[in-house]
Amino acid sequence: xxxxxxxxxxxxxxxxxxxxxxxxxxxxxxxxxxxxxxxxxxxxxxxxxxxxxxxxxxxxxxxxxxxxxxxxxxxxxxxxxxxxxxxxxxxxxxxxxxxxxxxxxxxxxxxxxxxxxxxxxxxxxxxxxxxxxxxxxxxxxxxxxxxxxxxxxxxxxxxxxxxxxxxxxxxxxxxxxxxxxxxxxxxxxxxxxxxxxxxxxxxxxxxxxxxxxxxxxxxxxxxxxxxxxxxxxxxxxxxxxxxxxxxxxxxxxxxxxxxxxxxxxxxxxxxxxxxxxxxxxxxxxxxxxxxxxxxxxxxxxxxxxxxxxxxxxxxxxxxxxxxxxxxxxxxxxxxxxxxxxxxxxxxxxxxxxxxxxxxxxxxxx
Numbered sequence: 137x138x139x140x141x142x143x144x145x146x147x148x149x150x151x152x153x154x155x156x157x158x159x160x161x162x163x164x165x166x167x168x169x170x171x172x173x174x175x176x177x178x179x180x181x182x183x184x185x186x187x188x189x190x191x192x193x194x195x196x197x198x199x200x201x202x203x204x205x206x207x208x209x210x211x212x213x214x215x216x217x218x219x220x221x222x223x224x225x226x227x228x229x230x231x232x233x234x235x236x237x238x239x240x241x242x243x244x245x246x247x248x249x250x251x252x253x254x255x256x257x258x259x260x261x262x263x264x265x266x267x268x269x270x271x272x273x274x275x276x277x278x279x280x281x282x283x284x285x286x287x288x289x290x291x292x293x294x295x296x297x298x299x300x301x302x303x304x305x306x307x308x309x310x311x312x313x314x315x316x317x318x319x320x321x322x323x324x325x326x327x328x329x330x331x332x333x334x335x336x337x338x339x340x341x342x343x344x345x346x347x348x349x350x351x352x353x354x355x356x357x358x359x360x361x362x363x364x365x366x367x368x369x370x371x372x373x374x375x376x377x378x379x380x381x382x383x384x385x386x387x388x389x390x391x392x393x394x395x396x397x398x399x400x401x402x403x404x405x406x407x408x409x410x411x412x413x414x415x416x417x418x419x420x421x422x423x424x425x426x427x428x429x430x431x432x433x434x435x436x437x438x439x440x441x442x443x444x445x446x447x448x449x450x451x452x453x454x455x456x457x458x459x460x461x462x463x464x465x466x467x468x469x470x471x472x473x474x475x476x477x478x479x480x481x482x483x484x485x486x487x488x489x490x491x492x493x494x495x496x497x498x499x500x501x
Contacts, residue, residue, distance in 0.1 A: 244319040245481070249459040253312040260343040262457045267344030270418055270454045271351065274300070277417035277452070278357075285452035286416040287428055288408045299414035300352050301407065303421035304363035304373065304390075306458040308349070309339035309380060315460050324477055325461070334369040337376035342456065346381050353383060358414050360389055362406050362426075367395040402429040422458035432471040435487065438464070 253259050277283040281294040285301075305311050314333040318325060352359055365373050370392045377385040391399065391406045398405045403425060410416060419427050427448065430441040449455055468483050469475040475483075 244322050246315050246319045246460060250312055250315045250319050252459065253310070254316065259457060263342050264344035266420070266454050266456050267348040269450065270300075270348055270420060273451060273454070274352070274357075274418055281415075283452070284411075284416055285419045285448070286407050286411050288404060289411040289416055293411065293415045296413065296415040297358060298417045299358035299360055299410060300418045300420070301360045301362050301410060301416055302349070302419075303423070303426040304361050304365060304377070305339075306342070306422040306460070307420055307426070307456050308342060308345045308361065309376060310342050311339050312460070313338065331366070331369060334365060334376075335372045337372050337379065339376055339380060341380040349381055350383060357417075360391060360410055360414075361385070362391045362403050362410075364393045364401055364403070364425075367392040370395065401425070404429050418452060418454065420454045420456065422456045423462045423464075425463055427453045433467065434470070435464070435467045438467055 277285070278298060284293055302308050311333065314330070317333075318329075323329075349359060361373075361377065363373065370387070370390060373392070374385050374387060374390055377390070391409070393399055393401060396405075407416065421427060424430065424438065424442055428445060430438060433441065445453075466473075468487065469480050
């Protein structure tokens with residue numbers, strides 16, 4: 137399949153697809169210059185400010201060779217950049233125009249995390265380690281009738297049958313192929329894309345999940361999957377879980393968001409629902425919201441509000457790794473889902489701690 141590169145016209149805002157996307161990325165001062173030589177003899181130039189300081193200014197346009205100089209001057213490009221752009225036009229063959237398409241990808245934020253999830257031994261070890269620990273804690277919980285993992289469960293639960301609650305995505309099901317699609321296409325997450333993926337029911341089980349869940353089922357311990365997948369994909373989710381785990385999963389075991397009016401993004405109401413009939417002995421998830429709800433707060437507030445619950449982790453709450461998405465990321469941009477991609481990137485760069493500023497400050501004092 138031939139990949140196509142899209143550039144936004146400075147004047148019209150429309151997207152122009154170039155069928156011959158031979159890209160060269162050059163670092164010049166505070167800019168990156170992307171140069172695409174097309175079969176029509178025109179040239180697409182994109183000037184992007186470096187992401188450190190974060191990228192906030194982009195202009196690109198489609199020009200003939202003779203028009204490029206005039207356009208660059210009109211945007212008051214510095215003399216060095218002006219010279220470099222013209223040099224590129226005259227020396228295409230010398231700087232790699234025509235290189236293979238595999239070498240022309242622009243890095244996507246999700247790339248490292250997705251590759252790590254899909255290929256790293258360390259990822260699989262962490263997942264299996266979590267489920268092996270869960271098995272150990274389960275045995276302890278069954279021996280202690282006073283043991284409950286749900287902070288919503290405070291009294292009269294000792295004689296209830298035990299139950300284990302698991303999140304679904306990145307806890308039981310591995311959705312990294314969906315993330316890989318976003319990376320490959322260099323596009324942002326949308327609910328529509330996510331729903332389409334869920335309906336495909338293609339996710340495989342996370343390492344260690346199938347073995348643990350089957351053991352729990354064989355011990356006649358109730359299993360519940362509390363997920364923030366929308367109720368509209370419940371049937372597809374049940375089918376996916378049943379296939380990936382190689383065991384039947386019943387509709388009453390899967391509790392989706394919006395399945396009932398009170399079942400929102402917070403999972404508290406659903407845990408309370410289960411706590412009415414079962415002693416919840418373990419919670420497993422990849423996001424803090426899978427264990428308790430601390431609200432839509434900032435990154436610093438999340439850390440502060442989470443500290444009182446530290447004794448639960450590794451005992452009654454089992455956390456799995458997820459470097460790809462979650463409330464940790466949403467908190468960076470204030471849970472404002474309309475935040476533009478460049479602004480998200482800017483906010484993330486601002487959170488980096490290099491210790492360099494502290495050293496410089498110390499040197500000035």
